[in-house]
């Protein structure tokens with residue numbers, strides 16, 4: 672579904688991702704792991720085309736998207752939930768969600784039912800400022816905004832980082848339901864090994880912008896985690 676060939680990514684002259692080959696299969700949760708600073712966020716940004724220069728091929732559903740602008744990639748079906756959520760200040764919850772609708776590939780402006788089914792809590796807060804929600808609610812809003820684009824692949828950058836423990840489980844459940852029940856393909860950056868193991872079908876551990884080891888999630892042994900992530 673998504674194939675990367677010889678992908679290199681740069682911030683100015685800093686070379687962050689090195690000649691990376693990776694294939695994400697339709698219907699899977701693919702987990703990106705690795706220590707801080709190895710390039711996980713940069714890899715997701717390369718896929719959606721934000722703030723990073725790339726060379727190499729990014730193929731999505733058979734088409735080379737590597738030179739397309741971000742909004743065109745979103746329209747083709749890549750939904751991005753950035754680290755830190757980036758809820759737009761000054762906009763209500765509903766307005767934040769409607770921002771996502773602008774990127775829908777079918778041109779419809781209505782909020783997909785999947786958004787409300789996944790996060791019914793948001794309906795009770797539609798006219799509050801998004802930034803006034805709790806951290807966990809803001810994360811749910813950020814995922815809702817990406818779902819409003821009607822994506823076929825969701826890119827999630829540490830979706831439960833810094834979230835109160837009681838909400839973490841709700842968000843994790845939503846992510847697995849989006850995949851298992853609704854068939855969304857998901858690329859997930861995750862530091863919580865427990866969730867990576869239970870949710871992901873396959874994983875890759877990055878080191879210095881390269882895939883150091885990859886495999887099925889049942890091959891994600893404590894030894895690998897210790898050796899390549901220092902945990």
Ligand SMILES: Nc1ncnc2c1ncn2[C@@H]1O[C@H](COP(=O)(O)OP(=O)(O)OP(=O)(O)O)[C@@H](O)[C@H]1O
Pocket residue numbers: 682685687705706707708709710711712713714722
């Ligand atoms: N906007 C930027 N300009 C220049 N260098 C950057 C920029 N963003 C990140 N970097 C550098 O790129 C490297 C990879 O960072 P990246 O955020 O992709 O790593 P990461 O694996 O996602 O780490 P973390 O888990 O800390 O988010 C780091 O050395 C970082 O300092």
